[in-house]
Amino acid sequence: MRSRRKTGDKTSTEASDAASVGGLEGGSRSRPLICGNWKMHHNHFEAIQNVQKLAYALSSEDHQHVEVCVHPPFTDLRSVQTVLQSDDIPIALGAQDCHSSDAGAFTGEVSAAMLAKLDVTYVIVGHSERRGLFGESSEVVNAKARAVMRHGMTPIVCVGETLEQRRAGQAREVVSQQIAASLSGLDAAAVVGSVLAYEPVWAIGTGETATPGDAQDMCAHARAEVAQGWGSRAAEGLRILYGGSVKPFNAADLMEQPDIDGALVGGASLDAAEFARIVNHRLYAA
Numbered sequence: 001m002r003s004r005r006k007t008g009d010k011t012s013t014e015a016s017d018a019a020s021v022g023g024l025e026g027g028s029r030s031r032p033l034i035c036g037n038w039k040m041h042h043n044h045f046e047a048i049q050n051v052q053k054l055a056y057a058l059s060s061e062d063h064q065h066v067e068v069c070v071h072p073p074f075t076d077l078r079s080v081q082t083v084l085q086s087d088d089i090p091i092a093l094g095a096q097d098c099h100s101s102d103a104g105a106f107t108g109e110v111s112a113a114m115l116a117k118l119d120v121t122y123v124i125v126g127h128s129e130r131r132g133l134f135g136e137s138s139e140v141v142n143a144k145a146r147a148v149m150r151h152g153m154t155p156i157v158c159v160g161e162t163l164e165q166r167r168a169g170q171a172r173e174v175v176s177q178q179i180a181a182s183l184s185g186l187d188a189a190a191v192v193g194s195v196l197a198y199e200p201v202w203a204i205g206t207g208e209t210a211t212p213g214d215a216q217d218m219c220a221h222a223r224a225e226v227a228q229g230w231g232s233r234a235a236e237g238l239r240i241l242y243g244g245s246v247k248p249f250n251a252a253d254l255m256e257q258p259d260i261d262g263a264l265v266g267g268a269s270l271d272a273a274e275f276a277r278i279v280n281h282r283l284y285a286a
């Protein structure tokens, strides 16, 4: 098991362990990835304002310590891309979903190919709202993750159990199954080049965060599953995010956990100042 680390204070051995499997670079685990999933909020005018405020609220030191990404709705992507590029803002652009095909008669859908053209870096796939409200299976999530990688972007593959499943003692089994099916058929290099997000459904938008211990426990379990399926090097290099009611007051405790390499933030990412306080959680740690 990895040694416990303080955020932003990983040893060089750990950092190089994270660097690559089979030549495919994974993101470095020494630099947390903090993503703001705006869900269906902010039109493109509001998106421009929000990302400008966020850029203003973050210092170059914040960017040194943390990789920041925003995931606006599809209709905002071009506007946010323009702001980020014209002002040279080091915030990555993310999307919330995509279709698994590159093109076709799929009314209302957006392909990974289209997202890549907008310089999107990260694409969330298999969010529990997609799985729960839109009936997406892990097989569909797997096809989407492949499409994202085919176009040179990084999938953020979401897994997590419902409250009923947790109460029934099935949390680990559910997460194991979701990981196995969502990453099925990918090689170790593709897995280490992805990001996994553990988001317990009962903690999303409820204000009820998993305790840092519970979140760590499940993220360690997810990593062990990846080790079993794809080998320990892939597991050690893979970035695993926690999501579910992450707020400025709990970010530091969550980020301190050895198997949590960042956060997928919903509600608290809608306000630039609040999201910035999560990004620079180091400054707010006790």
Ligand code: 13P
Pocket: 037, 127, 199, 203, 204, 205, 206, 207, 243, 244, 245, 246, 264, 265, 266, 267, 268
């Ligand atoms: P909240 O932070 O609003 O709980 O949402 C989490 C989430 O679903 C991020 O993808």
